[in-house]
Amino acid sequence: MADTTRGPVMETGSGASGAHAHRPTALSLGLRLLNVGPLLILLLLVLVVSALTPNFLKPGNLGNILAQTAVIAIVAMGQQLVILTRGIDLSVGANLALATVMGGLVSRVVDSAPLVMLAMLAAGALVGAVNGLVYVFGRLPHPFIITLATLSICRGLALQFSINNTTMRGMPPAVTWLGESSALGLPNSFFVVAAVAAVLLVVTKFMVWGRWIYAVGGNPKAAVEMGIPVKWVVVSTYLIAGLCAGIGAVVLSGRTAASSPLYGNLLELDTIAAVIIGGASFLGGRGHLGHALVGALMIGVIRNALNLLNVGIFFQMIAIGLIIVVAVESDVLRNHLEARARVNQARGQ
16 A cells, blocks of 8 residues: 555656656746847848848848947947836937037037037936936936936927027038948948947946846845945936937937937837837846847838838838837746746745
8 A cells, every 4th residue: 555655646746847847948948039039030020021122131221221220229228228227218319319419519619520529428428417316316206207307308408509490510520420431331330339339248247337237127125235336326327328329419410410409309219119129128137238239120120121112101100119019018928937937946946
């Protein structure tokens, strides 16, 4: 009897352990697919579009895509850092417009590319610093409030300082070279994107400050207990987001050889969409710069493909919106699978 009873128990235990052994494997596979999903979708999208429109893969068109997505990619990388801390910056588009106007005003006074670019970078960084300082030390419940306010303020200041001009023509040659010229078969703006990505990659992956950002976004209370300067880490992310808006202003004003208070319209939505479409999470503490870059490229490819297929602008907006919904649902599914994986791991232990 003892042997008979022990036999089934051993078999049941073996079966259970086998089931637990397979579940984490299936879950981990699902999580991996979700993590690389945006990149796979981008590659599939490129294959489909290239089959539908032979002009898509021509070097000139690919260069146009890189040039058109450069501003979104640069600003989205700053937005990525803010989202990592469970925040959001709605002011980046208006911030970029104000920065271009500041650069345009400086270019009218002095024909100096370094000073013009410095004015745009300083304007963007200043707005970002205001966002972070007011949010943190003003003890606002959510950054949505202050960044929505600065969105309106920056757009109003840009319109005021533009001296009733919707477009202010003229930029120093060095700025236009940076925005519209090419080198090695690639637009110069591509190298700006690569430089910003390289700097932020080093900062986030190999410096303590980068680990602090992930800690603050992952668990703010635990970060405080660990002695991390949470408030200043959050402020720094908004400052960098503003600086990225300033860099985007340099690229855009160089590409158009002009500044305008109307630039950056809905850029905040494009950058948020790029980050989320790329696979980052609104929950904070998870994601990397590759998400922003993949998302920006996906937006650029979709818009370019729909243009080549003569699809109206309204349908382009619908397509981007649908992709955002899919991306958010993918994030929800990823969180659910991760929770199940943790439960199964705990049961296995």
